[in-house]
Amino acid sequence: MPKHPLAAELLAAIQSKRAKAGVIGLGYVGLPLAMSMARAGFSVIGFDIDPGKIDAIEAGKSYIEAVPETILQEECAAGRFTATTDFLQLADCDVIAICVPTPLTRHRDPDLSFVENTCRQIARSLRPGQLIVLESTTYPGTTEEVMKPILETSELKAGQDFFLGFSPEREDPGNRDFQTSTIPKVVAGDGEDAAELMVAFYGAVVKTVVPVSSTATAEAVKLTENIFRAVNIALVNELKLVYEAMGIDVWEVIDAAKTKPFGYMPFYPGPGLGGHCIPIDPFYLTWKSREYDQPTRFIELAGMINTAMPHHVVEKLAEALDRKAGKALSRSRVLVLGLAYKKNVPDIRESPSLKLLELILERGAEAAYYDPYLPEIPKTREYGHLKGRRSTSFDQHTVSGFDAVLIATDHDCIDYQALADWCPLIIDTRNALARRNIAGQMVVKA
Template sequence: MYNFLESLAAKRLRVGILGLGYVGIPLAIRISAVGLPVLGFDILQDRVDELNTGRSPIKHFSDEEIGRMLAAGFEATTDFSRSTECDALIICVPTPLNLYREPDLSFVTSTMDSLLPNLREGQLLSLESTTWPGTTEEVLLPYVEKAGLCVGSNFFLVYSPEREDPGNASFDTQTIPKVIGGHTSVCRELGTALYSAFIDRVVPVSSTKAAEMVKLLENIHRSVNIGLVNEIKIVADKMGLNIFEVIDAAATKPFGFTPYYPGPGIGGHCIPIDPFYLTWKAREFGLHTRFIELAGEVNASMPQYVVDKTIGALNTYGKAVKGAKILVLGIAYKRDVDDVRESPSVFIMELLRDLGAEVAYSDSNLPNFPEMREHDFDLSSMPLTAETIRAQDAVLLLTDHSDVDYDLVAREARLVIDTRGKLDFSSPNVVRA
């Protein structure tokens, strides 16, 4: 225990980051910035090569940031046997759902399979991936015990949920408070000390299970409120009301109301997925989480709602969706990022393609449509010019990137279906969806 704290104080403690993606990279950047040595691990050789040569694989991290991290001693590797060189190991791998909307922990377990032969006394292991309450004890602890180590005595186990928000200019890895729970009080003490070395505020909780529930509550809160406002959007539209005007006016109330805004659906690795980790675990206790599942159903129905609105709008102009040229504005799941995981834009594009539409997209954050396991489009981003816009039967505004010239879109498009409230809904060529 004291060797761990002494090494941390002397900045000799080496941190291993397992998974160099949207969570692992900013964590590695921040830890390197405070002078702790960092070794990054990933199964993708291309990702490792990019980082080791100073190139950022993710848009909102600059090459300069990667270069500073390298200058501070960072190294990336695919050789997981080198994990024995690290005093602290932080797991930041995906936790998706399978085809039956059940938790898929294969990335976590395969990481632990790789770590198992190299676990040693004195190490601290932290899981940051979102999962159900009890995962750290039920899944990670047996690996540590299989290695012949005693958690709380000569090995330390914690859970600290990631809270990254790509594209958020107000908060970053350093300033977002960090929740942490330990398997024992000693584990929590050491984990708190570790994270306090590079995070401004660390919030200890009573157990790993409590920390796991914190993350689910945060994202379920968002999912339920987004589902609520998406449902109200449909009612408001039928009544001829602008839901964005209504929300902005309600938000002037200084207490008791938090504005959430509707859209074409929900995307990213958190909100569409995390709530189902709790619904799955709740069934073990004979419970049915109706509220959570209803919000999920409402949010999942939004892409079809947008497509139906598009079909209706095209009909008004005497145009069938089959053969219609439709330009999608924004395929990332949120503004000003290059992340398409669970993006509703992609689901909408597939629905339109299946109906026979000629679908194209424009998104400066994603020059080429990325390779995805479940989606296949051989497309590149079209430049957003007057000529490009006029060539379309409809423009579908799905992601409200800040670099889009919305005045140009409104002026040149014969029809715009706006899911983000960026344009004037009183204009005859603008349809809200």
């Protein structure tokens, strides 16, 4: 039982489902989380600065694949979920979850401006008895060192007047085997009362909670998960280059190695890293580690390898055009197949396809893309000059008009046999054709 009366009061409200929840940031993390809270029986208010998202929600339109429109409409109709741009309504919420971006600056340092601005907004209406939770991925210490001081500008004190926690998001866009409510949730609180409130609230929303001893530990858990993936992907990317020089197919090596039932986990090479987590999160730890004079050579080397992969792919493209088509890249037309960072999703966050398009254009070639999930390139922080480019059509006349097709994202809905029949040269970064036993006119693995 919580020691503080305000914590005990909030715990009772959570247990009876009388507590009202607020979710700030209605993107890939926030909207599915809000739906899970509503379906668990809580009344939820979603907050976002983008009025377009609010309009879509009010019209019953879901812009996130993980949230079916039927569920969104059901929760809205039942009055369990509403959405707004009015942040003054934060005062009505007993539990507030922050799900805003944590990108990198141009110098690859953490950019916590979204978290900081959100905390300032919360501080304006912060009242006694609220639980404030950060879900955004960040470096260990952010909750206590960044969030707490900003929230306490309200003259309320954490652990006494309000409660603070951290629970890292674990969303995997396109993964149909897990939903927000079925993915185990790591939770931590700033103090015993906050920890108990975190377990109670998230335990009512998801099937399994995993309490850890401190918010810094929970922050480190998320970084560890993504650094593990980044380093192993860098390893297979490097092995790809080594084996390629030896005339060995790295995909065949991985397929054979993964038959070992212990001591091995398959990771796969690609044209670069994409998504919000893997390309960004490791640098949050490398930045924080400097404060402790601790080098992170392994992580930084992995980052260098993964960042270099789009350049390697474009070099392979240029070599293949010259050797197999007798044409310079600067005089060629290239189709990038797939704009999303991973297959079967409309998500372009940190997608290597954007870098590939940029590099191909810089080499003087004519470049276009095809992606059935993304009809137009939206505004992005780093590739604003590509905004507005539209996807080509996928038909024989269009595809055969390109000198080469570069498979960057292996969406399952693509007709790869037709692609192989139509295209004179295919650069396959995902082993998409070989995995389907399709032989093209000229196929180069990159």
